[in-house]
Amino acid sequence: xxxxxxxxxxxxxxxxxxxxxAFSHLIEKQLCHVTLIESAxxxxxxxxxxxxxQMKDFNDFIGLNEADMMQNTNASFKLGIQFVDWxxxxxxxxxxxxxxxxxxxxxxxxxxxxxxxxxxMAEPIENYSYAIQACNNNxxxxxxxxxDYINSTYSYAYHFDASLYAQYLKQHSKxxxxxxxxxxxxxxxxxxxxxAIESLLLENGSIIQGDFFIDCSGFRSLLLGENLSGSFEDWxxxxxxxxxxxxPSKKLQSIPxxxxxxxxxxxxxxxxxxxxxxxxxxxxxxxxxxxxEAAQSLIRDSVxxxxxxxxxxxxxxxxxxxxxxxxxxxxxSSGFLEPLESTSIYLVQVAIFNLLKxxxxxxxxxxxxxxxxxxxDFEYERIRDFLILHYHLSDRNDSxxxxxxxxxxxxxxxxxxxxxxxxxxxxxQYTYGLFSLPSWISVxxxxxxxxxxxxxxxxxxxxxxxxEKLNDMASRINTRVAAMSTHDAFIADYCAAK
Amino acid sequence: xxxxxxxxxxxxxxADAWITALFLKQAFLSSSQLxxxxxxxxxxxxxxxxxxxxxxxHQFLHKIxxxxxxxxxxxxxxxxxxxxxxxxxxxxxxxxxLAYDRYGADFKGIDFWQYWLKALAHGLQVPLEDFSLGAxxxxxxxxxxxxxxxxxxxxxxxxxxxDAISYIKSIAKIAIKTGVRHSSGPLQDVEVEDDIIKxxxxxxxxxxxxxFFIDASGTDAALIRHLEQDxxxxxxxxxxxxxxxxxxxxxxxPHPAFTQISAFNNGWAGIYPLKDNTRVAISYSSRFAESSxxxxxxxxxxxxxxxxxxxxxxxxxxxxxHWLGNCLAIGNTAxxxxxxxxxxxxxxxxxxxxxxxxxxxxxxxxxxxxxxNDKLTKHVQGVRDYQLAHYYLNKRYGESFWDLQRSxxxxxxxRSRLDLFQQRGMIALIEEDxxxxxxxxxxxxxxxxxxxxxxxxxxxxxxxELMVKFQQxxxxxxxxxxxxxxxxxxxxxxxxx
Numbered sequence: 001x002x003x004x005x006x007x008x009x010x011x012x013x014x015x016x017x018x019x020x021x022a023f024s025h026l027i028e029k030q031l032c033h034v035t036l037i038e039s040a041x042x043x044x045x046x047x048x049x050x051x052x053x054q055m056k057d058f059n060d061f062i063g064l065n066e067a068d069m070m071q072n073t074n075a076s077f078k079l080g081i082q083f084v085d086w087x088x089x090x091x092x093x094x095x096x097x098x099x100x101x102x103x104x105x106x107x108x109x110x111x112x113x114x115x116x117x118x119x120x121m122a123e124p125i126e127n128y129s130y131a132i133q134a135c136n137n138n139x140x141x142x143x144x145x146x147x148d149y150i151n152s153t154y155s156y157a158y159h160f161d162a163s164l165y166a167q168y169l170k171q172h173s174k175x176x177x178x179x180x181x182x183x184x185x186x187x188x189x190x191x192x193x194x195x196a197i198e199s200l201l202l203e204n205g206s207i208i209q210g211d212f213f214i215d216c217s218g219f220r221s222l223l224l225g226e227n228l229s230g231s232f233e234d235w236x237x238x239x240x241x242x243x244x245x246x247x248p249s250k251k252l253q254s255i256p257x258x259x260x261x262x263x264x265x266x267x268x269x270x271x272x273x274x275x276x277x278x279x280x281x282x283x284x285x286x287x288x289x290x291x292x293e294a295a296q297s298l299i300r301d302s303v304x305x306x307x308x309x310x311x312x313x314x315x316x317x318x319x320x321x322x323x324x325x326x327x328x329x330x331x332x333s334s335g336f337l338e339p340l341e342s343t344s345i346y347l348v349q350v351a352i353f354n355l356l357k358x359x360x361x362x363x364x365x366x367x368x369x370x371x372x373x374x375x376x377d378f379e380y381e382r383i384r385d386f387l388i389l390h391y392h393l394s395d396r397n398d399s400x401x402x403x404x405x406x407x408x409x410x411x412x413x414x415x416x417x418x419x420x421x422x423x424x425x426x427x428x429q430y431t432y433g434l435f436s437l438p439s440w441i442s443v444x445x446x447x448x449x450x451x452x453x454x455x456x457x458x459x460x461x462x463x464x465x466x467x468e469k470l471n472d473m474a475s476r477i478n479t480r481v482a483a484m485s486t487h488d489a490f491i492a493d494y495c496a497a498k
Numbered sequence: 499x500x501x502x503x504x505x506x507x508x509x510x511x512x513a514d515a516w517i518t519a520l521f522l523k524q525a526f527l528s529s530s531q532l533x534x535x536x537x538x539x540x541x542x543x544x545x546x547x548x549x550x551x552x553x554x555x556h557q558f559l560h561k562i563x564x565x566x567x568x569x570x571x572x573x574x575x576x577x578x579x580x581x582x583x584x585x586x587x588x589x590x591x592x593x594x595x596l597a598y599d600r601y602g603a604d605f606k607g608i609d610f611w612q613y614w615l616k617a618l619a620h621g622l623q624v625p626l627e628d629f630s631l632g633a634x635x636x637x638x639x640x641x642x643x644x645x646x647x648x649x650x651x652x653x654x655x656x657x658x659x660x661d662a663i664s665y666i667k668s669i670a671k672i673a674i675k676t677g678v679r680h681s682s683g684p685l686q687d688v689e690v691e692d693d694i695i696k697x698x699x700x701x702x703x704x705x706x707x708x709x710f711f712i713d714a715s716g717t718d719a720a721l722i723r724h725l726e727q728d729x730x731x732x733x734x735x736x737x738x739x740x741x742x743x744x745x746x747x748x749x750x751x752p753h754p755a756f757t758q759i760s761a762f763n764n765g766w767a768g769i770y771p772l773k774d775n776t777r778v779a780i781s782y783s784s785r786f787a788e789s790s791x792x793x794x795x796x797x798x799x800x801x802x803x804x805x806x807x808x809x810x811x812x813x814x815x816x817x818x819x820h821w822l823g824n825c826l827a828i829g830n831t832a833x834x835x836x837x838x839x840x841x842x843x844x845x846x847x848x849x850x851x852x853x854x855x856x857x858x859x860x861x862x863x864x865x866x867x868x869x870x871n872d873k874l875t876k877h878v879q880g881v882r883d884y885q886l887a888h889y890y891l892n893k894r895y896g897e898s899f900w901d902l903q904r905s906x907x908x909x910x911x912x913r914s915r916l917d918l919f920q921q922r923g924m925i926a927l928i929e930e931d932x933x934x935x936x937x938x939x940x941x942x943x944x945x946x947x948x949x950x951x952x953x954x955x956x957x958x959x960x961x962x963e964l965m966v967k968f969q970q971x972x973x974x975x976x977x978x979x980x981x982x983x984x985x986x987x988x989x990x991x992x993x994x995x
C-alpha cells in the first residue's frame with residue numbers, strides 16, 4: 001500500500017465540510033490525510049437550505065444520526081416543492097417526492113389518468129399522489145418499505161439551516177482526525193513543470209502542501225477558476241437570474257412539509273420552513289429589477305422578517321472541467337444553478353461520490369479525469385434542462401422576464417423532451433441522473449402543458465376498469481393520509497430543536 | 499384520434515417477422531382501439547442447421563409474447579445456456595467463462611473485481627470467474643435460477659440455444675392463433691410517395707396498404723431500401739470474419755450448461771448444445787482460409803464429426819437510421835452483427851421494446867423516429883464494442899488473421915472504455931448498455947487485461963478481513979452449487995417431451 005494521499009480542502013462551508021466528512025473515514029484507514037483550510041473572515045453562503053431525498057443517503061453514508069442531525073440544524077421534513085404562479089398567475093402545483101398513482105396492467109399511470117381526465121372521469125392528478133396529499137394536509141410520517149402499502153410511494157428530504165449543518169459536520173469530522181486550519185490563503189504555488197498545485201501559502205506565512213486539492217471556496221473558485229484557469233460555460237441566456245436577496249422571518253405557526261417557490265415579476269421567491277425560523281429569498285434578474293426594489297418586494301412578501309436583507313451575486317453555468325490537474329472543485333466553485341429544485345447540495349453530494357469512485361492517486365490520471373467529467377456532465381445537463389423547463393413553459397405575459405423566457409431558444413435536448421411529451425405523454429426514463437417520471441409529469445402538468453394524445457397502448461384496458469382503479473387509489477391515499485400525524489407533532493416527537 | 503395507426507404490415511421472414519407480428523398483435527389484443535396486424539411472409543432463409551442462441555432478455559420477450567417457455571423449449575429442442583466459455587483466445591491461458599451473473603459482492607459500494615485485482619497483485623491464484631455463482635454452476639453442469647437461491651448474492655440467469663426451424667414453427671402457430679393475418683410473398687412492388695410507403699403489392703396481385711410498415715426482411719431490406727440513401731455503416735474494417743459454416747453434430751452427454759466458443763488459427767468455432775444434437779457455427783475470414791481446411795481443423799479441435807456443412811457469406815454493419823418515414827427496420831434488417839455472445843435476436847428484442855414505448859400515436863412520426871434511432875444506435879454501439887473486444891484482445895500472436903484483428907483501429911467508444919479499464923479497472927456505462935459493468939470486467943479480465951491500478955479505496959478493508967470475505971464467498975458458492983440440481987436432471991423434468 002502506498003503513502004496516504006495528502007488531501008487539502010479549501011473552504012469550510014457546506015461543500016467543504018461535506019467533503020471532509022465523506023473522506024474522514026478514509027483517514028483512519030490510512031488512505032489519506034485531510035486538511036481543511038477555513039477562513040473565518042470569509043462568510044459561508046449558507047442560507048436556509050432545502051434538499052432532495054438523496055441527502056439521506058449521504059447522511060447515512062457518513063454515519064449521521066438523523067434525529068440528532070435534525071435537532072442540531074433546526075430541520076424540518078420535506079415532501080416536495082410547491083410552485084405558485086409558475087406557468088400562469090393564480091395557479092399552483094406541487095412537485096412531489098413520490099409517484100403519481102401506479103401502473104395499471106403495465107401502462108403508465110399518467111397515460112390512463114390523461115385518458116380519463118379528457119372525459120371528465122378523473123380527479124386532478126395531485127389527488128393520486130400520496131406525497132402531495134400529505135403536503136396539502138401538513139402531515140408527515142416515514143414511508144414504509146413494504147411496496148403493497150400506499151404509504152410506500154414517496155420519499156422525503158429536509159429543510160435545514162445549512163450553516164448549522166456545516167457546523168454539525170465539522171464536529172463530526174473533527175472526531176475523525178481532519179486537520180482543521182484557520183487561515184487566509186494568499187498564494188497558490190504551482191509546479192512549473194506540470195502546472196499542478198503544490199502548496200498553499202497562508203497569511204501567517206505557513207505553507208500547506210498536498211497531493212490533491214479540493215476547491216470548496218464557493219463562488220470565488222479560488223483554485224479552479226482563479227489559479228487553474230478553468231473555463232466557465234455561461235448558461236445565463238437560459239437561466240437569466242443572477243442575484244438573490246435573502247431574509248429570515250419568524251417561524252411559521254404550522255410548519256409545512258414542503259418548500260414554496262413563488263414566481264414573481266423578475267424571478268421567484270423561496271420559502272423554506274425551519275423549526276425556529278423561515279428562510280426567504282428572492283432570486284432575480286438584475287436586468288429587470290433593481291436590488292432595492294427586489295429587497296422591498298422580498299420583505300413585503302416575507303411575513304415578519306427578523307433581520308436585514310443580504311445580497312448574493314452569481315451567474316448560472318459551470319466550469320467546463322471541474323477537475324483540472326490535481327484539483328477538483330466541489331460546490332459553488334464548480335458551477336451554480338439556482339436553487340429552484342434544491343439541487344445545490346445534491347450536486348455537492350454527487351461530486352463527492354463520483355470523486356470516491358474516481359479516487360485519485362498522487363500521479364495525475366487523465367483517464368480518471370475524463371470519466372469524472374463524463375459523470376458530472378450528465379448530472380449538470382439533466383438539472384439544467386429541468387430548471388429551464390420551469391422558466392420556459394409559461395403563459396405569463398405580465399413582465400419582461402417571463403416574456404423573454406417563453407420566447408428564448410432552449411437546448412435541443414429539452415425541446416425534444418417537450419415535443420414528445422406534448423405529442424403523446426412520453427417521458428424518457430433513465431437510471432443515471434436526477435429527475436424521474438413524476439418530476440417531469442408534475443412540472444409539465446402543473447405548468448399547463450397537456451399531452452395532446454395518448455400512448456396507443458393506453459387503450460389496452462377498459463375505461464370502467466381504469467376508473468375503478470383510480471377511485472381506489474385516491475381513496476386509499478385519502479384514508480391513509482388522514483391517519484398520519486401532523487408534521488408539527490412528528491417533529492416535536494422525533495427531532496425537536498434543542 | 500382520426501390519424502391513429504389502424505393497420506401495420508410486417509414484411510419479412512423467420513424470427514424477425516413472426517416475433518414482431520406476434521408481439522404487436524399481442525400488445526393490441528385487449529385494446530379498445532383496433533389495430534390490424536398483417537404479416538407478409540417472404541421465403542425463409544433458414545436451413546437445417548440454423549439455430550438461435552439468445553441472451554437472458556429473451557425470457558422476458560417470451561412473457562410478453564404470451565408464450566410458454568417450456569413449451570417453446572420443448573418444441574425447439576432447446577436448452578438453457580448459462581453463459582459462454584471462451585477457449586484458446588489467449589495463447590496458452592486456460593479457458594474462461596462469461597456467465598450471466600455478477601462477481602462476488604460489492605463491498606462498500608466498490609465493484610468486486612477491484613478487490614480481486616488487489617488480491618491478484620498480492621498473489622491470489624483464484625480466477626475471477628470462481629467468484630461468480632453462475633460461472634461455477636455452468637462449469638459444474640448445474641441448473642440454477644435466482645429464484646431458487648436463498649439470498650440475493652447472485653443474479654444468475656440463462657439464455658437459450660434453440661433449433662431455428664422448429665422454434666419459428668411454434669412461434670408462427672401462436673401468432674396465427676393470436677390473430678396475426680398472414681399472406682405470402684414474394685413482394686412485387688413497393689409504392690412510395692413523399693418518403694412514405696403507400697402500398698405494397700405481392701406477386702399474386704394482392705395490394706396491401708397500411709399506415710405503418712415494418713421491414714423484417716433481413717439483408718434484402720425489401721421495404722426500407724426504397725426510402726433511404728447512404729444509410730449504411732459497414733463494420734467490415736472491424737469484423738474480419740465474413741464466412742460462416744453451419745453444421746450439426748451428435749448430442750453432447752451430459753449436456754453442457756454453456757456455449758463453447760473456441761478460437762483456432764483462422765477464426766472461431768461455437769458449440770451450441772441442443773437437446774438432441776449440437777449445432778456448430780464456424781466464423782472465419784475468406785482472406786485467410788478455405789472452407790475445407792477449416793472443417794478439418796474444427797473437427798479435430800472439437801472431436802465432433804460435422805455433418806453436411808452449409809457455407810454462408812456475411813457482411814456486418816448497421817443502418818444509420820432504422821426508422822424512416824412510416825417504415826421501421828427491425829432485427830437483422832436494422833443491424834447485422836456477428837453471432838458472438840448470443841446476439842442473434844438481441845436487436846429484435848431491443849427494437850420491439852423500444853417500439854412498445856414509442857409506437858406512433860399518429861401519422862406524424864418525427865419525434866418517435868428520432869428518439870428510436872438515437873437510442874437503438876447507442877445500444878448497437880455497446881454490443882458491437884463488446885463483440886469487437888473479443889477479437890481485438892486476442893493473444894494468438896503469429897497468426898495472420900489474429901494479428902490483423904489485434905491491429906485494427908478501435909472505434910472511439912471502445913477505445914476509451916478499454917483505456918479507462920486498463921488504467922483503473924473502471925467501466926464507464928451509459929443508459930443503453932445491455933452488458934453491465936461485471937460483463938465488461940469479466941470480458942477484459944478474461945482476455946488478460948489487467949489494469950495498471952485499482953481503486954485505492956479497496957484498502958479500506960484490511961487484507962486479512964478481505965481474505966476471510968473471499969473464502970466465505972467461495973464456500974457459499976460451493977455450498978449452493980452442490981445443492982442445486984444438475985442440468986441433466988432438470989432436462990428430465992422440464993424438457994423430456
